[in-house]
Amino acid sequence: MWWNKNKKDEFLMTLKQELGEVESDVSLAKISYLKIGGLAQYYFGAKTKEDLIKSVRLARKLDLPHLVIGASSNLLFLDKGFQGLIIKNNYAAKDAIYINGSEVIAPSGIILLVLIKELGQKGLGGIEFLAPIPGTLGGAIVSAVEANKKEIKNFLVGVNVLDFNGEVKFVKKEKLGLKYRQSKLKGLAKARNYLKYPVILEAKLKLMPRSKEEVERLVQSVFLMRQKSQPQGISLGCTFKNPKIEFDKHSFPDEAISNGRVSCGYLLDKGINFKGKKIGRIQLSKIHANFFINLGGAKSDHYLKLVEEVKEKVKEKYNLDLKEEIEIIEN
Numbered sequence: 001m002w003w004n005k006n007k008k009d010e011f012l013m014t015l016k017q018e019l020g021e022v023e024s025d026v027s028l029a030k031i032s033y034l035k036i037g038g039l040a041q042y043y044f045g046a047k048t049k050e051d052l053i054k055s056v057r058l059a060r061k062l063d064l065p066h067l068v069i070g071a072s073s074n075l076l077f078l079d080k081g082f083q084g085l086i087i088k089n090n091y092a093a094k095d096a097i098y099i100n101g102s103e104v105i106a107p108s109g110i111i112l113l114v115l116i117k118e119l120g121q122k123g124l125g126g127i128e129f130l131a132p133i134p135g136t137l138g139g140a141i142v143s144a145v146e147a148n149k150k151e152i153k154n155f156l157v158g159v160n161v162l163d164f165n166g167e168v169k170f171v172k173k174e175k176l177g178l179k180y181r182q183s184k185l186k187g188l189a190k191a192r193n194y195l196k197y198p199v200i201l202e203a204k205l206k207l208m209p210r211s212k213e214e215v216e217r218l219v220q221s222v223f224l225m226r227q228k229s230q231p232q233g234i235s236l237g238c239t240f241k242n243p244k245i246e247f248d249k250h251s252f253p254d255e256a257i258s259n260g261r262v263s264c265g266y267l268l269d270k271g272i273n274f275k276g277k278k279i280g281r282i283q284l285s286k287i288h289a290n291f292f293i294n295l296g297g298a299k300s301d302h303y304l305k306l307v308e309e310v311k312e313k314v315k316e317k318y319n320l321d322l323k324e325e326i327e328i329i330e331n
């Protein structure tokens, strides 16, 4: 109903009255991490916890599709845009970090690197391996991030969420279903037509004592490691999850296998020889083919076409079904 012009203006007026600075027809190609996407009908930057709660409650009350995003570093928006409200989580103030011994409560919108550095100043560490991941704390938990075979879940105690009923409550990590690149929250917004899903406000972490110098040293070393293995350019990181393999049916070199999964980098590069393949302005990186690079001005259609071609080829050659690690935002 909100694509009718009058209704659209009416919604905008209500959103502005309640939230203040709400924009309309915002280019997702301008504001998203991957720089792809049409227009977001409405856009709101939530600077505080109260902003976040208020905007989500309001969108729910108006029955307005809405999506809470962090840094959008795992999201592919489509060229047709998003019909509804994008809530950018900027709840990231350093003074909203509370430390009690080795336990930390941090705002969900804080960028991982900023959090790591801030905690390093206070003599706490352990999550330096997350430093090069360009996401927020909330997005990292939803996506169950891991790097160098270490997982965020091992440092997580639980999260404060705004639940389905609009109540704020603490949820222990065991209830979040965190496993390889998956959680109960990942994809839930889409499955619920972007209408009612829990939103992470804060996370409680358990870290370890570590000097500021040691934290800095570890951060630098993970960045150096990344520089050697990770392609430059705008991307969402890995497009596909590494698929599980059955050892009696498949044979891959040892270096392509980890934890019972075969690396997509190997499959897309050596396996189907798609390294450097390009459609429109999207190219599979020549360094790591699971990274789909936006060469500038790329379209979501081209990204999706490459996704389909890769899936078909891998299925044909290895009888493996690839699943996206990225989230495709569609409504």
Ligand SMILES: Cc1cc2nc3c(=O)[nH]c(=O)nc-3n(C[C@H](O)[C@H](O)[C@H](O)COP(=O)(O)OP(=O)(O)OC[C@H]3O[C@@H](n4cnc5c(N)ncnc54)[C@H](O)[C@@H]3O)c2cc1C
Binding pocket: 067, 068, 069, 070, 071, 072, 073, 074, 075, 089, 108, 109, 132, 133, 134, 135, 136, 137, 138, 139, 140, 141, 142, 143, 144, 145, 146, 147, 185, 186, 187, 189, 198, 199, 200, 201, 235, 236, 237, 238, 327
């Ligand atoms: C260069 C590069 C390198 C990367 N390396 C890694 C890596 O090593 N390991 C890895 O696991 N991933 C990696 N990623 C993927 C990505 O960065 C992570 O998934 C990241 O944690 C996503 O965080 P975000 O804040 O950008 O979340 P977004 O992409 O904005 O959102 C992801 C999902 O979380 C939801 N969400 C976000 N915030 C909240 C909230 N507060 N409450 C409820 N739902 C929320 C969104 O609705 C969406 O469903 C990489 C990406 C890039 C671009």
